[in-house]
Amino acid sequence: MSPDPELIEDLVVANHILFREGVVDGFGHVSARHDRDPSRFLLARSIAPATVTVDDIMEFDLEGIAIDPKGRRPYLERFIHSEIYRMRPDVLAIVHSHSPAVIPFGVTGTQLRPISHMSGFLGTSTPIFEIRDAGGPATDMLIRNADLGAALATTLGSESFALMRGHGSVVVATSIKQVVYRAVYAEMNAHLQLEAMRLGKITFLNEAEAANADQANNGNLDRPWALWKRRAAMPA
Numbered sequence: 001m002s003p004d005p006e007l008i009e010d011l012v013v014a015n016h017i018l019f020r021e022g023v024v025d026g027f028g029h030v031s032a033r034h035d036r037d038p039s040r041f042l043l044a045r046s047i048a049p050a051t052v053t054v055d056d057i058m059e060f061d062l063e064g065i066a067i068d069p070k071g072r073r074p075y076l077e078r079f080i081h082s083e084i085y086r087m088r089p090d091v092l093a094i095v096h097s098h099s100p101a102v103i104p105f106g107v108t109g110t111q112l113r114p115i116s117h118m119s120g121f122l123g124t125s126t127p128i129f130e131i132r133d134a135g136g137p138a139t140d141m142l143i144r145n146a147d148l149g150a151a152l153a154t155t156l157g158s159e160s161f162a163l164m165r166g167h168g169s170v171v172v173a174t175s176i177k178q179v180v181y182r183a184v185y186a187e188m189n190a191h192l193q194l195e196a197m198r199l200g201k202i203t204f205l206n207e208a209e210a211a212n213a214d215q216a217n218n219g220n221l222d223r224p225w226a227l228w229k230r231r232a233a234m235p236a
């Protein structure tokens with residue numbers, strides 16, 4: 001069964017928003033679980049997110065195999081998506097990016113933590129995926145097979161966000177709008193946390209504050225989506 005055309009349209013818009021908001025560049029990707037078949041997901045072919053159109057959206061099974069590729073080349077790192085969807089039935093959308101402000105946290109062991117109410121989804125700790133544990137000391141850092149994808153999904157566990165050492169991050173959510181929101185604010189949180197660290201000791205949101213702020217923001221996802229969608233459609 002074909003996915004809802006609106007889901008595909010939103011996924012295209014999500015690609016454009018993530019570029020305009022500085023989360024992805026030539027690299028990085030966003031996926032959505034198929035709305036009529038939970039054993040499949042939707043992800044663009046291997047091109048820059050800003051250039052994605054409806055015809056670029058491909059369908060995959062949870063092995064990371066394209067259903068009807070029509071000559072389109074998939075992202076090498078699609079196993080990030082397939083293995084998280086397999087391990088996390090609650091997850092309906094995923095962003096993988098190399099958003100720059102997040103990278104320093106993954107390489108220092110300094111946890112990215114919620115500095116403001118906008119990033120309560122970060123919870124009390126952010127797991128860091130160490131690819132050497134799963135792939136040995138000589139990988140090219142890429143999640144290029146299902147085993148590495150499964151190891152990343154295991155590191156993510158039940159969290160919403162995980163750092164990938166020397167690479168980037170992965171963020172998960174229950175909708176495209178929510179995952180875009182989380183990807184944008186994870187990058188913003190990283191900027192703010194780096195700034196605050198220069199000033200002194202940081203008081204982060206505690207567990208209850210983070211959970212409550214996350215819940216409050218989840219009721220307000222249409223507002224930033226409408227703004228970002230409009231901005232993504234404007235000439236650069």
Ligand code: MN
Pocket residue numbers: 027028077096097098167168
């Ligand atoms: Mn990557």
